Structures are given as structure tokens and as C-alpha cells.
Amino acid sequence: MDRLAVMETYLRVVETRSFSAAARRLNVGQPAVSKSVAQLEKRLGVRLLVRSTRCLKPTEAGQDFYERARRIVDEAEQAHLAARGAGVGLAGRLRVSAAVTLSRLHIVPRLQCFLQAHPNLSVDLLLNDRQIDLIGEGVDVALRTGVLRDSALTVRRLATCRRLVLGTPAYFERAGTPSRPADLLRHAAVVYTEQREGAGGECWSFRKDGAETSIMLSGRLRVGAAEGVRAAVIAGLGFAIASEWMFAPEIARGTVRPVLCDWALPMLDLWAVFPTGRLASAKARAFAAFVEAELRRPHSAAE
Numbered sequence: 001m002d003r004l005a006v007m008e009t010y011l012r013v014v015e016t017r018s019f020s021a022a023a024r025r026l027n028v029g030q031p032a033v034s035k036s037v038a039q040l041e042k043r044l045g046v047r048l049l050v051r052s053t054r055c056l057k058p059t060e061a062g063q064d065f066y067e068r069a070r071r072i073v074d075e076a077e078q079a080h081l082a083a084r085g086a087g088v089g090l091a092g093r094l095r096v097s098a099a100v101t102l103s104r105l106h107i108v109p110r111l112q113c114f115l116q117a118h119p120n121l122s123v124d125l126l127l128n129d130r131q132i133d134l135i136g137e138g139v140d141v142a143l144r145t146g147v148l149r150d151s152a153l154t155v156r157r158l159a160t161c162r163r164l165v166l167g168t169p170a171y172f173e174r175a176g177t178p179s180r181p182a183d184l185l186r187h188a189a190v191v192y193t194e195q196r197e198g199a200g201g202e203c204w205s206f207r208k209d210g211a212e213t214s215i216m217l218s219g220r221l222r223v224g225a226a227e228g229v230r231a232a233v234i235a236g237l238g239f240a241i242a243s244e245w246m247f248a249p250e251i252a253r254g255t256v257r258p259v260l261c262d263w264a265l266p267m268l269d270l271w272a273v274f275p276t277g278r279l280a281s282a283k284a285r286a287f288a289a290f291v292e293a294e295l296r297r298p299h300s301a302a303e
Contacts, residue, residue, distance in 0.1 A: 015138025188238030
């Protein structure tokens, strides 16, 4: 096995934390993976992995080797694609991390176009509202919203969306339609606890005609997943402050409607995040460009 292949095997072991999982991803036998890593450790003269009954994790030397090997493998992939020519298309496996609702409503329904454009590429879509360890999970690109607190991340802004105060017509008919932000304090708020707003997910600033007012939301119902927020609002349990993306189909149908439309909330950014210390691969960049183009289509939010 050549050195590049050995590096790639080691990368898969670190990313999956398992010899057997790495073997499945590489489509080889587990003994071959174990032997490759053992020979690598012998050649380097240093232990790269700490083995336990539950999983594997890299040592300090192993993590350093992982990051350097990741860059080498990525650069080799770029060189290979350049040599073959842009017309050949992308190949291999792309691992994408994204939030559940954004993916379900705006990415998965359009993914067929991306797959058809790149028939030799397969996609692993890891859906989770919580941020995950990109390097540990072997992620090529993550789609994240809101304020990114880690300034060391390699990122690209893909799209921007309005935030709105949203509820069902039946709810506002029953509870009254607010005419100013302070009125929301007398309403039932569905609070999304995974909001990543930088200044606190429950404090919201509204702007109108150059004036600004802030309110601190509290509610009896706090939900840690966007799908739960959607279900609660649609069921008429209260209102939520959420992105237009989160309720795009219901807004289009009129089953959920915005209020306080003359007041502006902070916009929400969508970012493509690439693992720190890695060269963004051609397939990761292509996927980010695809998402950017799809979200900018005039009718994409309403589909």
C-alpha cells in the first residue's frame, strides 16, 4: 500500500473512531486496516492511536499527523482532479453536516440535481441541530446558521434570510394580534433553545424607523430542535421568532403567518464551514456553491 493510501486509511480510522467502520467506508477488510495503521506506527516510531474497548482516539502525535495528512490527501485530490480536467466531474464521498429542518425543506428536495450533475459522487448527509466535531466526524463541509463564535473557522457566507414573528391565524385570533414587540410578552412563546445568536437566543432586538426596542422572551415551552418548534407553532401552542426558511411552506400556504411585519429583526446568515486546517476540497466547494444557488432562487423558499 503506497503512502498516500496509508494516510487515507489512517484518516478514515480517526474520523470513524473504529477500524471496522473505516474498513466499511473504504470497502476493505478490517484486518487490512488494522495492519496498515500498525505498520504506519512502526515506521513513524510513535503511537498514533489510543485503543479502548469502546472506541479509538488519536494521541497528541496522532492528531498532529491527522491534520498534516488531511492536507496532503486533500491537495493530492485537487491535483488529481486538475489533471483529469474539469469536465470529468467529481467523484468519491462527500460528508455534509447540516441542521435537520433546513435540510428537509430546502436541500434534500433539490439534492437530485446535484447528484445527477456528479454521478460518480456519493453524499453522506449528517443531520443534527447541534454543532458536531467536523474533524472527528470526517465532515467535508457543514452548513451552519447564525453567529459563528470561532473566528478560526474557514467559512463562506451562502445566503441571508429574514427572521419573523410567526404563528397560526387561529392562534392570533384567539390570543390577539400584537401591534408592537412589547405585546409579545403577554403571548405564549415557543422558545428554540438551540438558537445561536451570539448575544443570547431569548433576547431579541426589533428596529423600526431608526428606533430600536428589545424584549426578553420567556415561555412555558422550550424546544431543543427546530422540528419541535415547527410542530408546536403549527399546533397553535404559541408564536416563535424563527427564520423564514424554517416555515417557508406554511408561510406560502398561509397556515402560518408573520406579524409585526413593520418591525425588523436581525437577519440570519447561512454559512458553509470547512474543517480548520484543511484545504476545502473541490466537492465541498461545489456543494456549497450548489446550496448557495438553490437558496437564491426566487421560488426556493416557498417550495
